[in-house]
Amino acid sequence: MEQTTMTSDSILELKHIHKTFDDKTIIDDLSFQIQKNEFITLLGPSGCGKTTTLRIIGGFEKPDSGQVLFHGTDITNYPPEKRELNTVFQSYSLFPHMNVEDNIAFGLRLKKKSKAYIRDRISYALRLVNLEGFEKRRPVSLSGGQQQRIAIARAVVNEPKILLLDEPLGALDLKLRQEMQHELIRLKNELGITFIYVTHDQEEALTMSDRIIVMNQGIIQQVGNPVDIYNEPQNAFVADFIGESNIIDGIMVRDRLVTIGGVAFPCVDEGFSPNQLVDVVIRPEDVELVEPENGLTTGIVRDIVFKGVHYEIQVDSQIGISFLVQTTQAFSVGTSVGIRVIPDNIHIMNKPISSDEQIIDKDA
Amino acid sequence: MNRKLLAAPYLVWVAGFIIIPLLFILGKALTTADGGFTLQNIAAIASPIHRKALLLSLQLALLCTVICVLLAYPLALIVRSSKLNQQSIVMFILILPMWMNFILRILALQMLLSNNGILNMILSRFSIAPLEIINTPAAIVFGMVYDFLPYMILPVMNSILSIDNNLIAAARDLGANGFHVFWKVIFPLSLPGVASGITMVFVPAMTAFVISDILGGGKIQLLGNVIEQEFSVSMDWNLGSGLSVALMLFILATSLLLGRGQNQSDRGRLLW
Ligand SMILES: Nc1ncnc2c1ncn2[C@@H]1O[C@H](COP(=O)(O)OP(=O)(O)O)[C@@H](O)[C@H]1O
Ligand SMILES: [Mg+2]
Numbered sequence: 218m219e220q221t222t223m224t225s226d227s228i229l230e231l232k233h234i235h236k237t238f239d240d241k242t243i244i245d246d247l248s249f250q251i252q253k254n255e256f257i258t259l260l261g262p263s264g265c266g267k268t269t270t271l272r273i274i275g276g277f278e279k280p281d282s283g284q285v286l287f288h289g290t291d292i293t294n295y296p297p298e299k300r301e302l303n304t305v306f307q308s309y310s311l312f313p314h315m316n317v318e319d320n321i322a323f324g325l326r327l328k329k330k331s332k333a334y335i336r337d338r339i340s341y342a343l344r345l346v347n348l349e350g351f352e353k354r355r356p357v358s359l360s361g362g363q364q365q366r367i368a369i370a371r372a373v374v375n376e377p378k379i380l381l382l383d384e385p386l387g388a389l390d391l392k393l394r395q396e397m398q399h400e401l402i403r404l405k406n407e408l409g410i411t412f413i414y415v416t417h418d419q420e421e422a423l424t425m426s427d428r429i430i431v432m433n434q435g436i437i438q439q440v441g442n443p444v445d446i447y448n449e450p451q452n453a454f455v456a457d458f459i460g461e462s463n464i465i466d467g468i469m470v471r472d473r474l475v476t477i478g479g480v481a482f483p484c485v486d487e488g489f490s491p492n493q494l495v496d497v498v499i500r501p502e503d504v505e506l507v508e509p510e511n512g513l514t515t516g517i518v519r520d521i522v523f524k525g526v527h528y529e530i531q532v533d534s535q536i537g538i539s540f541l542v543q544t545t546q547a548f549s550v551g552t553s554v555g556i557r558v559i560p561d562n563i564h565i566m567n568k569p570i571s572s573d574e575q576i577i578d579k580d581a
Numbered sequence: 582m583n584r585k586l587l588a589a590p591y592l593v594w595v596a597g598f599i600i601i602p603l604l605f606i607l608g609k610a611l612t613t614a615d616g617g618f619t620l621q622n623i624a625a626i627a628s629p630i631h632r633k634a635l636l637l638s639l640q641l642a643l644l645c646t647v648i649c650v651l652l653a654y655p656l657a658l659i660v661r662s663s664k665l666n667q668q669s670i671v672m673f674i675l676i677l678p679m680w681m682n683f684i685l686r687i688l689a690l691q692m693l694l695s696n697n698g699i700l701n702m703i704l705s706r707f708s709i710a711p712l713e714i715i716n717t718p719a720a721i722v723f724g725m726v727y728d729f730l731p732y733m734i735l736p737v738m739n740s741i742l743s744i745d746n747n748l749i750a751a752a753r754d755l756g757a758n759g760f761h762v763f764w765k766v767i768f769p770l771s772l773p774g775v776a777s778g779i780t781m782v783f784v785p786a787m788t789a790f791v792i793s794d795i796l797g798g799g800k801i802q803l804l805g806n807v808i809e810q811e812f813s814v815s816m817d818w819n820l821g822s823g824l825s826v827a828l829m830l831f832i833l834a835t836s837l838l839l840g841r842g843q844n845q846s847d848r849g850r851l852l853w
Contacts, residue, residue, distance in 0.1 A: 277753070296758075304754045306747050310750070311751075312751070312766065313770070323752070328756060372755075
């Protein structure tokens with residue numbers, strides 16, 4: 218058992234977790250802390266090790282090395298049933314041979330709670346997930362969304378300190394998913410417990426989380442609140458994964474000046490070595506289309522699509538790069554435009570160090 | 582129209598080999614030798630000699646079924662906990678004896694178990710007194726288990742192997758230890774498979790007559806033997822049919838009792 222130096226309300230800490238399957242590294246030196254009552258999201262593309270991380274926290278998987286600390290106590294070798302946390306599994310995993318009521322009561326009966334208490338908790342939990350009157354239903358007779366809610370009810374009746382949720386909305390359609398997002402936030406506030414949430418959906422992560430841990434190939438790419446992650450991505454992977462971005466090769470000529478295809482763009486970044494090759498990240502909504510003579514460079518509008526609130530425009534620039542632009546102004550295809558980006562909106566990033574940190578298409 | 586045409590061969594088969602013989606047996610069972618209606622042939626099951634045979638059949642069939650469950654169930658649990666690529670090999674080895682002719686298997690068993698057989702030869706090597714097992718009920722049960730075990734293993738193994746690992750993880754997550762996981766998740770979910778296996782072993786064991794003939798030395802009369810002799814030795818087809826019908830009714834009642842707890846939708850899957 219090891220006491221650690223952490224802030225008093227840190228509830229869970231992972232320290233240098235390493236995990237391999239069949240000699241393949243899945244989790245590499247993963248460390249992070251979670252505060253009490255936080256809604257924290259593990260975000261990353263499919264196969265990046267999110268479920269494995271959650272299973273290590275839940276006790277279903279042993280790390281090859283590293284520690285899991287709960288309130289400072291090393292629980293790395295505790296079996297799942299000894300951990301004060303509950304999981305909502307990716308596949309819901311309701312017991313098919315039990316009705317809703319028996320599913321929800323499963324944990325409480327093991328803890329030998331009184332009949333009256335269990336009855337109270339069942340009706341409380343069903344009210345919480347808006348499924349009153351479903352006590353006697355069988356899981357097979359429920360829709361995906363309803364099964365999802367029962368799985369949540371089954372977990373929260375046990376009053377876990379931390380609730381682990383593995384892509385709980387992954388199998389639901391868009392409308393239901395958005396509804397459930399709000400319900401989960403309400404639920405978290407009502408319960409006042411810590412949520413560790415796993416998703417590959419960046420929008421979901423940005424909407425729901427207090428803090429996001431962006432992962433790729435078992436390595437943490439960035440930790441921060443949604444606004445920081447969106448506005449200040451630390452590398453091209455995060456920039457690409459969180460929303461659409463223009464990611465362009467550039468040369469950092471000197472502090473606060475980058476050239477793209479030979480054209481100089483003033484920026485605000487400093488501290489790169491002279492003439493260093495970098496990734497330049499520009500959000501589509503940060504590209505301004507102006508009169509050709511007012512642009513840093515010029516281009517021709519190749520394509521325009523109306524997206525409801527804004528237009529999405531492809532501009533083929535003179536410097537050989539195609540920019541993705543979002544603007545509320547319409548341009549007809551073939552128009553000559555000037556391209557401008559204010560220095561604040563240009564984000565300069567180091568190129569990934571190794572080839573296996575290459576960008577994975579988030580839609581893959 | 583086309584579909585009906587496609588179904589025709591099966592209908593002919595069902596009619597020719599199932600319905601008509603059944604009606605024939607039923608007709609024989611309900612008539613006397615000169616064609617008059619009677620319930621005597623079916624009621625004959627209650628006569629002391631037939632009752633004794635039925636009781637012995639029931640005892641041996643139950644014993645055989647219980648032994649098959651006790652062998653198949655732990656095996657399925659062990660296979661479940663082993664690695665996936667070994668599972669198909671284990672299945673294959675268990676099914677392998679089914680590829681051999683059933684009479685040949687029983688004859689081989691007879692040689693193995695006989696007083697001067699291989700078993701006793703091996704025992705004598707170790708100076709152990711020979712076992713007089715051949716021509717006893719024990720030999721018959723041994724033969725039945727040997728013959729029918731695969732019919733227990735397949736459905737039991739199928740139901741146990743198809744239990745989702747996530748259900749077990751969910752149970753552990755909610756505070757269940759290994760003991761709870763077994764009794765509250767694995768056991769109830771395996772029951773349909775066990776019920777299937779019991780039906781598939783109990784029915785042939787109940788009606789067996791070749792096994793008891795060969796391994797019982799013709800001295801032990803199961804109901805199957807009695808019926809067979811009515812047909813082939815006494816040539817009293819009416820009595821033979823009546824006893825058959827009585828046995829069928831008995832088995833039907835037992836299966837209905839067993840099947841009550843079994844989910845209708847599971848049945849097809851469990852039989853593969
Ligand atoms: N039990 C296992 N055995 C072998 N490989 C596994 C196992 N579990 C996960 N993996 C592999 O680990 C990687 C990460 O899986 P996972 O944690 O499920 O990713 P995610 O949840 O982010 O999609 C995948 O490449 C997957 O194939
Ligand atoms: Mg996953």
